[in-house]
Structures are given as C-alpha cells and as structure tokens.
Amino acid sequence: MDSHCCWKLVKLNSRTQMIQLWQNGASVRDIARGTGYSITTVYRWINRWQREGSIYDKPRRGRPRVTSAEQDKQILRAIHAYPKQDPVGIVQSLNYRCSWKTIQRRLEEQGGAQFVNFRNLDHLMALKGRHLKVGADTWIPWVDVHERADGSLYASGVAAEFFDIIATKLNFSYTLMIPADREWGRGMPNGSFTGMIGMCQRKEVDVAIGPFGITYERSKVVDYSVPLSMDQFGIFLPRPRLEKDLAGISKPFAWQVWMVLAVAVLLCVIISLLINRILQQSKAPSVKYSIKPMWILVALFRGSTQIEPETDTERVFLATWMWAGLILSTAYCGVLTSLLAVPKVTVPVDPLQDLVSYKKIPWAIERGTFLHQVFSEATSGVYKKISDGGSLVTNGYDERNRVKTERIAVLCDVFTMKKIMNDDYSNTGICNYYIAEKPITSVALAFAFPKGSDLARHFDHWLGPVKESGLVxxxxxxLTANATACLIKPGKEGMSVSLVISLQDLAGLFILSGAGQLSVQRH
Known part of the structure; x- marks a missing residue:
C-alpha cells in the first residue's frame, strides 16, 4: 500500500525527468538530489522503465480518466496559445467535458501549469452555475431597479453595472429582491436591522448591492466588500437667488456706521436746542435766527437752505455737517450703485446649524439610510433638531422637483446631488440647485454580504483591481460632467443675466429721499 502511495505522488513530468537524467548518465543519488525524491523512488521508476518501457499510471479501479494522453496534449497547446482566456471555455470549445480541477491536474502533469493563473481560476469557477438572491433597491445614480414584462427585475446604474461585471467573472446568475420596507438598513433596539442589511442578517439574500455606507453598527451583522467609492453626504438646496428687499437701502453701510450716525444726529439736535435756548436768553429781541436742527438733514441730503447762519457758531455747525454729509452721501451712493450693478447673492444655509436657524427652508432625510439612523439616535444638539424637524423621503433623486419648485432641502449624498444638477442643467441650461459647501460626513460605500459569507472573498478579488483602475x-x-457649471458660488455662474431694477428695488430709496425733501421743505 505504501509503495502504491509513493508511486502515485510522483508527477508524470518528474518521472520523465528521472528517466532522462538516468539515460544521460547521471547517478541515482544525483537524480534523487536534483528531483527531490528518495533514492528508493528513483530506483523504482528506473526499474519500471527498464521492465515495461512506460512510466504512465497503470489502469486501476476507480473513476476513469476523462481525457486521453493526446487530448491532454491538445489542452496544453490550446491554453498555451490563449493564456489570457478562460481555460475552462477553451477546453469546452474542444468538446472535452472536464472540470477546472481536472484541467489543473492535466497541466501540472505536463508541466504547463505556469500558463494559467490558478488563483484567478479558483475565483472564476467558485460560483459557476450558482444562482444567487440579491437585495437591491433604487438609489439613482448607483442603482435603478426596473421591472420587465414578465415581472422579473433588473437593475442599471453605476453599482449595478459593476455588479454585472463581477457576475460575469464569477459565472453566476441572480434574482433581484426588493426589501418590503424599502430601507437600506437601520439598527433596531433588539439588535435586528431593517431593509437590505436586515435581509443579509437573516440570510434571506446572498448579497445586497446597495451600495451601503460602512458603519460599525452594520459591520456587526454583515460583511462588506472592498469599498466601491468614497462619498460625502451634505445638504442639497434650491439655488439662492436675488431677493427683493426694502431694507436694501441700508446695506451700503454697516450697522455700526448707522448707529454712530444716528447718535451723532441725536446729540447735535440736543446740543443745537440747548444752544438756541442759551442764545435766546442772551441776545436782544431783534436777534431772529440761531442754530437750526434741520440744517443737519439739509447737509445729509445735500440740499439747500435759504436761512443763512448769522454767527460763527452757526457757520461752523452748518459747515461741519455739510462736510460730513458730502462724505457720507458720496460713499453711500457709490456703494449702493455698485450693489445694484454687481449684486451679491446671499447663501442662507451652509453648515448644518444654518438649516435649523434659518427657519425658511424645510428639510427631508432619506429614510432607512445610515444618516437617518445617526440623526434619529441623537439626544441633543443640532442632530436632534434635524431629526425632530425634518420629514422622511425615499431618496433624494425622486425629490429633485420639490427641491426646485417647493424650495425644500434634502440631506443626501453628493453623487446624487451632482447627478440631479447634471441632468437639470443639460435640459434647461440654468443652475437651479446648490450644494452646501460644508459636508455633514464622508463614508465608504460597498456591497454587503451575510456574516461569514465566502462570497466576499471572491467579489474582492475582482473589485480590488476595478477600484485601483479608477473605473468607478x-x-x-x-455622469456628472455638466454639473461643474453649477458648482460655483451662486451669483457667479458666468451666465449673461440682465439685471432689471424694479420699483420694489427702488422703493426704499424713494421713501428715504422723499422724507428728507419733505423735511427740508418744511424747514
């Protein structure tokens, strides 16, 4: 029995090498040292060659060989000619029915194993013929699930396309399954998960496309593939526009300037009234005029007065305010003109806190996502306010029209935002959306598998090169090429927009000017 075992362990190419070395005059000891086999084994094969003239295995009981010696040679020649093709497909094209393990043995027997990467072959054949259950749901542009006429489902999108590539590489077919609750996966207090993560946790599916944000909580119940991509999550908003504002007449000066000006006018009015009282008590009754508080308005509005100052005190008072009025009115008119000529669009929401404090834009969160869980688990702070004050939507892409027309905000991933901006700008030529500059968080996205599944290893074998190649x-x-035109700050799109100043824009100026002129005329 031991002798038979030893004979069986010596590969055909090693036997051939022993006989060739012996025929060339090498000693048995040198042959044993060169081939790595014992002297007894070398003697046994030399004696077999001398006795029978053959070193091939003798027929024995058990499963017969599925290929002949000539067919083995044809397999070696075909694989040598096409080293980059699937060896199983090559063999099947020769009408030989054998497994990839048989092909591996035949190549090793003939010394042709170097022509095939058996590590790739292991992954190629690991799932051959299997039919997988795959969890999926719509998340444009990653996955878009459609229904065929026969009721079966298929998917398109970036993640779905790469999933199909892997299905081809690993030789498996699959059926899509949509979660009943239409969620990606939130952890429940009892340790279970909703959505597709829950389907993986309960082993209802073999893999879920997602892609899923990799979080610690989810990693307790599922295994992940290598990440497909890194993505940011942020605030998707209607694009800020120029707004009509009667208070715009105050914008040329900061509030501190207006405060100082108001205090100065008030003080001067009080001082002038005191001086008038003093002068009236000290002058003769023939003295008719003194310091007039209305001279301040005359000076500020650059008007004229028919009451001339009589004393040096009055002249200094009026001259000072005329000089200050000249400076202030010139600066005011210049800044106001520039604001009207080159309008600045105010972005009311950027960090997450602005969304809560602004109170003019309602917001929504994608239901069942990891972001939904992060906000819902918050017990205080801005995250708690976001969770309490927001509504839930299925996905951001479906809400794109509401963002534009109803002017709501959606908290979602940046890839979805850019895809919406790309499609909208391609159709309209106008930037209608805005992405807040400060993201909420960043996360890696990957496929998900039931815990302990061997599929993750085979998927990673192909996903790794795909990721490193930059295909994703x-x-x-x-898919987002045209979105770049709308990624600049609002008001700086570079599009030729004609600025038309309306009566509402000028209303504040008319009111202020009219009040000033009325005061002067009354004076």
Missing part, C-alpha cells in the same frame, strides 16, 4: 471614478465623472 471615471463612471461618476461621466
């Missing part, structure tokens, strides 16, 4: 990034860039 290029796909994202191709």
């Amino acid at each position: 990034g290029r796909s994202i860039a191709a």
Whole structure:
C-alpha cells in the first residue's frame, strides 16, 4: 500500500525527468538530489522503465480518466496559445467535458501549469452555475431597479453595472429582491436591522448591492466588500437667488456706521436746542435766527437752505455737517450703485446649524439610510433638531422637483446631488440647485454580504483591481460632467443675466429721499 502511495505522488513530468537524467548518465543519488525524491523512488521508476518501457499510471479501479494522453496534449497547446482566456471555455470549445480541477491536474502533469493563473481560476469557477438572491433597491445614480414584462427585475446604474461585471467573472446568475420596507438598513433596539442589511442578517439574500455606507453598527451583522467609492453626504438646496428687499437701502453701510450716525444726529439736535435756548436768553429781541436742527438733514441730503447762519457758531455747525454729509452721501451712493450693478447673492444655509436657524427652508432625510439612523439616535444638539424637524423621503433623486419648485432641502449624498444638477442643467441650461459647501460626513460605500459569507472573498478579488483602475471614478465623472457649471458660488455662474431694477428695488430709496425733501421743505 505504501509503495502504491509513493508511486502515485510522483508527477508524470518528474518521472520523465528521472528517466532522462538516468539515460544521460547521471547517478541515482544525483537524480534523487536534483528531483527531490528518495533514492528508493528513483530506483523504482528506473526499474519500471527498464521492465515495461512506460512510466504512465497503470489502469486501476476507480473513476476513469476523462481525457486521453493526446487530448491532454491538445489542452496544453490550446491554453498555451490563449493564456489570457478562460481555460475552462477553451477546453469546452474542444468538446472535452472536464472540470477546472481536472484541467489543473492535466497541466501540472505536463508541466504547463505556469500558463494559467490558478488563483484567478479558483475565483472564476467558485460560483459557476450558482444562482444567487440579491437585495437591491433604487438609489439613482448607483442603482435603478426596473421591472420587465414578465415581472422579473433588473437593475442599471453605476453599482449595478459593476455588479454585472463581477457576475460575469464569477459565472453566476441572480434574482433581484426588493426589501418590503424599502430601507437600506437601520439598527433596531433588539439588535435586528431593517431593509437590505436586515435581509443579509437573516440570510434571506446572498448579497445586497446597495451600495451601503460602512458603519460599525452594520459591520456587526454583515460583511462588506472592498469599498466601491468614497462619498460625502451634505445638504442639497434650491439655488439662492436675488431677493427683493426694502431694507436694501441700508446695506451700503454697516450697522455700526448707522448707529454712530444716528447718535451723532441725536446729540447735535440736543446740543443745537440747548444752544438756541442759551442764545435766546442772551441776545436782544431783534436777534431772529440761531442754530437750526434741520440744517443737519439739509447737509445729509445735500440740499439747500435759504436761512443763512448769522454767527460763527452757526457757520461752523452748518459747515461741519455739510462736510460730513458730502462724505457720507458720496460713499453711500457709490456703494449702493455698485450693489445694484454687481449684486451679491446671499447663501442662507451652509453648515448644518444654518438649516435649523434659518427657519425658511424645510428639510427631508432619506429614510432607512445610515444618516437617518445617526440623526434619529441623537439626544441633543443640532442632530436632534434635524431629526425632530425634518420629514422622511425615499431618496433624494425622486425629490429633485420639490427641491426646485417647493424650495425644500434634502440631506443626501453628493453623487446624487451632482447627478440631479447634471441632468437639470443639460435640459434647461440654468443652475437651479446648490450644494452646501460644508459636508455633514464622508463614508465608504460597498456591497454587503451575510456574516461569514465566502462570497466576499471572491467579489474582492475582482473589485480590488476595478477600484485601483479608477473605473468607478471615471463612471461618476461621466455622469456628472455638466454639473461643474453649477458648482460655483451662486451669483457667479458666468451666465449673461440682465439685471432689471424694479420699483420694489427702488422703493426704499424713494421713501428715504422723499422724507428728507419733505423735511427740508418744511424747514
């Protein structure tokens, strides 16, 4: 029995090498040292060659070989000619029915194993013929699930396309399954999860496309593939526009300037009234005029007065205010003109706190996402306010029209935001959306598997090179190319927009000017 075992362990190419070395005059000891086998084994094969003229295995009981010696040679020649093709497909094209393990043995017997990467072959054949259950739901542009006429489902999108590539590489078919609650996966107090993560946790599916944000809580119940991509999550808003504001007449000066001016006018009025009282008590009754408080308005509005100052005190008072009025009115008119000529659009919301404090834009959160769980678990602070004050939506892409027309904000991923901006700008040529500059968080996105699944290893074998090649990034860039025109700050899009000043824009100026002129005329 031991002798038979030893004979069986010596590969055909090693036997051939022993006989060739012996025929060339090498000693048995040198042959044993060179081939790595014992002297007894070398003697046994030399004696077999001398006795029978053959070193091939003898027929024995058990499963017969599925290929002949000539067919083995044909397999070696075909694989040598096409080293980058699937060896199983090559063998099947020769009408030989054998497994990839058989092909591996035949190549090793003939010394041709170097022509095939058996590590790739292991991944190629690991799932051959299997039919997988795959969890999926719509998340444009990553995945878009459609229904065929026969009721079966199929998916398109960036993640779905790469999933199909892996399905081809690993030789498996699949059926899509949508979670009943239409969620990605939130942890419950009892340790279970909703959505597709829950389907993986309960082993209802073999893999879920997602892609899913990798979080510690989810990693307790599922395994992840290598990340497809890194994405940011932020605030998606209607684009800020120029707003009509009667208070715009105050914008040329900061509030501190207006405060100082008001205090100065008030003080001067009080001082002038005191001086008038003093002068009236000291002058003769023939003295008719003194310091007039209305001279301040005359000076500020650059008007004229028919009451001339009689004393040096009055002249200094009026001259001082005329000089100050000249400076202030010139600066005011210049800044106001520039504001009207080059309007500045105010962005009311940027960090998350602004969304809460602004109170003019309602917001929504995508239901069942990791972001939904982060906000819902908050017990205080801005996250708690976001959770309490927001509504829930299925996904950000479906809410794109509401963002534009109803002017709501959606908290979602940046890739979705850019895809919406790309499609909208391609159709309208106008930037109608805005992405807040400060993201909420960043997260890696990946496929999900039931805990302990061997599929993750086979998926990673192909996903790793895909990621390193930059194919995912290029796909994202191709789908969002036109969004770059709208990623600049609002008001600086570079589009030729004609600024038309309306009566509402000028209403504040007319009111202020009219009040001033009325005061002067009364004086």
